[in-house]
Amino acid sequence: MDKKISLGILGGKLRSSLSPLMFEHYFGRFKLDISYKLYPVASDMLSFFLSKTRTSDIIGLNVTIPFKEKIIPLLDYLDPEAKIIGAVNVIHNSKGRLKGYNTDYTGFLKTLDKYDFLKTGNALVLGAGGAARGIIYGLSRMKFKNITFFSRNDEKINKILGNFHFISGLNGEQWKIEKIKEKMKNADIVVNATPVGMFPLENKSPVEVDFALKKKAIVYDLIYNPKVTKFLKLAKSKGAVVENGLWMLIYQALESLRLWIGEDLNEEFFIKSSTEVLNA
Numbered sequence: 709m710d711k712k713i714s715l716g717i718l719g720g721k722l723r724s725s726l727s728p729l730m731f732e733h734y735f736g737r738f739k740l741d742i743s744y745k746l747y748p749v750a751s752d753m754l755s756f757f758l759s760k761t762r763t764s765d766i767i768g769l770n771v772t773i774p775f776k777e778k779i780i781p782l783l784d785y786l787d788p789e790a791k792i793i794g795a796v797n798v799i800h801n802s803k804g805r806l807k808g809y810n811t812d813y814t815g816f817l818k819t820l821d822k823y824d825f826l827k828t829g830n831a832l833v834l835g836a837g838g839a840a841r842g843i844i845y846g847l848s849r850m851k852f853k854n855i856t857f858f859s860r861n862d863e864k865i866n867k868i869l870g871n872f873h874f875i876s877g878l879n880g881e882q883w884k885i886e887k888i889k890e891k892m893k894n895a896d897i898v899v900n901a902t903p904v905g906m907f908p909l910e911n912k913s914p915v916e917v918d919f920a921l922k923k924k925a926i927v928y929d930l931i932y933n934p935k936v937t938k939f940l941k942l943a944k945s946k947g948a949v950v951e952n953g954l955w956m957l958i959y960q961a962l963e964s965l966r967l968w969i970g971e972d973l974n975e976e977f978f979i980k981s982s983t984e985v986l987n988a
């Protein structure tokens with residue numbers, strides 16, 4: 709790398725993002741002249757921010773709540789899978805052209821490799837935002853027979869069902885706790901893709917105490933801060949195999965870096981340094 713590289717994360721509040729910590733630890737340890745900054749932006753300034761980015765030295769951005777979907781029409785190129793998913797979590801500024809990708813779904817899939825007992829029968833996804841779209845697409849790539857997602861918003865449900873019309877066995881349902889609990893009983897994997905459980909909702913769980921789970925069900929909370937959400941605590945007490953969002957965070961970041969710095973990336977060291985700093 710011959711010139712300084714600037715990267716960052718673009719989102720609304722960015723209060724609980726661990727991305728800067730993870731990237732800067734790696735860049736620092738390997739003496740790479742790369743910076744990673746927070747870019748909190750108000751919704752009505754998003755377009756202006758992106759037009760400035762095109763001519764800036766920022767070559768890459770992660771995108772988080774609430775811009776993963778909103779940002780799509782403002783980009784110059786969309787990777788075909790990000791287009792299908794309808795959400796972008798990585799931007800590459802390639803000589804003034806902003807290109808959008810989705811590494812949330814590849815990161816999510818990678819984290820499931822270790823669960824060789826996981827049956828691809830029934831999957832349950834709580835939420836219908838940018839992350840949920842990637843998760844649903846990822847689960848369909850794993851060939852789950854039934855994928856049910858829940859949202860409070862009918863418009864979002866219909867939009868996702870329309871976008872993912874090619875996924876057989878996909879159901880979108882109104883957020884009703886009794887219905888969610890009923891589906892949980894037969895789910896092989898339950899994914900929380902809502903922010904319920906992270907600040908300022910850290911004392912809440914998307915589904916409270918009285919739920920039942922299948923034997924060996926995986927309960928996966930995309931939240932990584934706190935590491936063990938109330939939902940995961942409850943699921944663990946019922947014998948579930950639990951996973952938080954830390955490994956997905958690491959793998960989606962690794963894929964982002966691959967897009968930004970390609971051959972200069974040392975994959976093995978990135979994983980090692982990220983686990984070191986995130987588990988500290």
Ligand SMILES: NC(=O)c1ccc[n+]([C@@H]2O[C@H](COP(=O)([O-])OP(=O)(O)OC[C@H]3O[C@@H](n4cnc5c(N)ncnc54)[C@H](OP(=O)(O)O)[C@@H]3O)[C@@H](O)[C@H]2O)c1
Binds near residue numbers: 838861930
């Ligand atoms: N580990 C990782 O690498 C990683 C990557 C991406 C995201 N995440 C995490 O995943 C979560 C979702 O992110 P996102 O980007 O998809 O956000 P988003 O686009 O804002 O979507 C959030 C979804 O959660 C639903 N929701 C919000 N509050 C709710 C509540 N009180 N009860 C029920 N549903 C509620 C939303 O509303 P509707 O009901 O209106 O649909 C929406 O469907 C966040 O916690 C984020 O930090 C983690």
